[in-house]
Amino acid sequence: MTPVLELRDLRVTYAGGHEAVRGVDLTLLPGQTLGLAGESGCGKSSLAMSVLRLLPRDARVSGEILLDGEDTRAMSWGRLRAVRWASASIVFQGAMHALNPVRRIGQQVAEPIRLHGSLPDEQVEARVAQLLEQVELPAGKARAYPHELSGGQKQRVMIAMALACGPRLVIADEPTTALDVIVQAQVLELLTRLVAEQGIGLVMISHDLSVLGSVCERLAVMYQGKVVELGAAPTVVHDPQHAHTKALAAAFPTVGDPVSRYAPATTNPAGLPARVTPSAGEPLLRAESLRVDFRQRGGGWLRAVKDVSLEVGRGEIVALVGQSGSGKTTLARTVLGLQQPSGGRVVYDGKPVPASSRGLREYRREAQLVLQDPTSALNPRHTVYEAIAEGLRIHRMPGDERELVAAALEAAELRPAERFMAELPHHLSGGQRQRVVIAGALALRPRLLVADEPVASLDASVRGEILALLLRLRAELGLAALVITHDLGLAWNIADRVAVMYRGELVEVGAVEQVLLAPRHAYTKSLLAALPEVAPVT
Known part of the structure; x- marks a missing residue:
């Protein structure tokens, strides 16, 4: 059987x-x-984009990239254009940014079909409806805009666009990043079904080994541009050999694993603090x-928050979990006084x-x-010093x-502080930017942090470092935290x-332990059931 994709001594070098x-x-x-795992900068996206020559002009590619036996590096532009979408397609990371905001969904799904002339015009609409049905969307969504x-x-x-011209290879680059656990499970199930039904080859990229292992037969782990481990998914996940693979596996703990309770993966010399009991x-x-x-x-009227009563103790970390749209962020904004409640009240330190x-x-x-995204939370024109000093000036902090x-930089473990100020x-x-955001909060000597998805956009190892930092801040400064997340592993961790x-x-x-190990409500059970599972080694 001819491989749908074969890479031989592939090298990508930038200017x-x-x-x-x-x-x-x-x-x-x-x-x-095939799952391709690794952290940002390990080369996995460069590898994926090289398959269809989508890299920037300053990239030099050597080796062989055989797509159905034909080297894409040697293809003319006309031949390459014919191959894209029809033979191989890519599901890009961040659907929010990949879709055109001013064009209807149906037009965007139809675009590759029209470009390749694979169907007469009168059949395109029916094909779009069929594709939407394949990805379990009603045909009426063809008239919707992305923001809807x-x-x-x-x-x-x-995914529907990637399948539009019947490719033999689909490359999915972080297709579930920032999706909540139930939607993630639905997307993964959809990809698994399409591979089985249509016999396509799937390369899926992620930094989460458990996500890849739940879908892919084989896993390749990349580190500093090289594949450092390759094997059957259960073996790589449950019995990793390379140190980097072990770190990736440890970064996303299994709910119920006692070893990871209050112990996020960290290589920080400070280690983890002793367990702290919240004040009564x-x-x-x-x-x-x-x-x-x-x-x-x-x-x-739409009731976004319905008669919610919740407490956060002194020095306590409370995780607020749920799907996107469940009202978590609205509740947090209301607690902070950024959104006026329609009823009820917020009491802080015994006073309304x-x-x-x-x-x-x-x-x-x-x-x-x-905030969730440190990149958007920081002004790109302001130095680290200015970003932290802004809050001090607004609140006229003495000293x-x-x-x-x-x-503040020292407390957020950006040391030495002088090195980062300018x-x-x-x-x-990404991890350093998130620490700067945390430092900006710590500069005001708060007693409570409200963290909205604080590690959702971070790499696996950085995720553990930030969670360990939150535990150390709780131990050293007595900080309480309300952490908003869709990640049940985070809740178990800290x-x-x-x-x-x-x-x-x-x-x-x-x-x-009570809620995640012995859930009573059907919705909690559905969240836990949606967590990706990797079959044990047989």
Whole structure:
């Protein structure tokens, strides 16, 4: 059987001599699935983009890239254009940015069909409806615009486009990044079914070994441009040999594994703090029967938060989990005074949160928000020093400004502080940028952090470092935290209690062990059932 894709001694070098891919050999047969794992910068996306010559002009590619036995490096532009979409297609990372916001979904799915002239015009609409049905979307979605679809629906549209011309190879680059656990499970199940039904070869890229292992037969782990481990998925996940593979496997713990409880994977010399018991007595934060209503465009009201009561104790970490659209972020914004409740109240340190501007300013100094995406949270033109000093100036914090900035950087483990002060955000790694955001919050000496998906956009190893930092801050500074996440593994890693939110309501609240190991509500059970599982080694 001729491989659908064969890479022989593939090398990709960028201007300046950086070798992103170094001598990779891989083979994929029709109907096979191959997972490509690794952290940002390991070369996995450069490898994937090289298959259809989608790399920037400064990239030099050597070796052989055989697509159905034909080297794409030797193809003319006309031949390459015919091969793209028809023989091989790519599901790009971040469907939000890959879709055209001003064109209807049906037009975008039809575009590759029209470009390749594979069907008469009168049959294109029927083919679009068929493709949408294949990815489990109603045909009526063809008239929708991207902003009218959920994240999971947009990802399904990207898969439909990739299948439009019947390719033999599909490359999916991080197809489930930032999707909640139930939508992720649906997308993974869809990809598995399409491979089985259509016999296509699938290369799937991710930094999450458990996601890859639940879909792919074989896994290749990349590190510094090389494949450092290759084998059957169960073997690579459950019995990794290379140190980097072991680190990737440890970064996403199994819910219920006692070894990873309060022990996120970290290589920080500071290690993990001793377990801290939250203070008893009056909670630091209490939401009482909160309701939040939004007026809908066509009239009427949408209740986003429905009579929610929740407490965060002093020095306690509470994980607020649920699907996208469940009301988690709206609840967090209301708790911080960024959204006015329609009913109920928020009590902080025994007193109702004031509605006046002056009262809210003082409250927000003590209750700080850590945003999901550190790149968008930081002004690209401001140095690290300016990013942290801004909050100090707004709240007129007493003391020497430079000393306060340095102390915040040290607390966020950006050491030595002087080295980072003059840096711009784009000079930092993703993990360093997230630490700068945390440092900006710590500069104001808060007692509560509200962290909205604090590690969703970070690499596997960086994820563990940030979670370990939160545990150390709790131990050293007595910080309490309300962590909003769709990641149940994160809750198992660092939280004392977990609150499960569904359609605006809290359906289950309790100790992490109680809720995640013996769930009572059907929705909590469905979240746990949706976690990716890798069959054990046989």
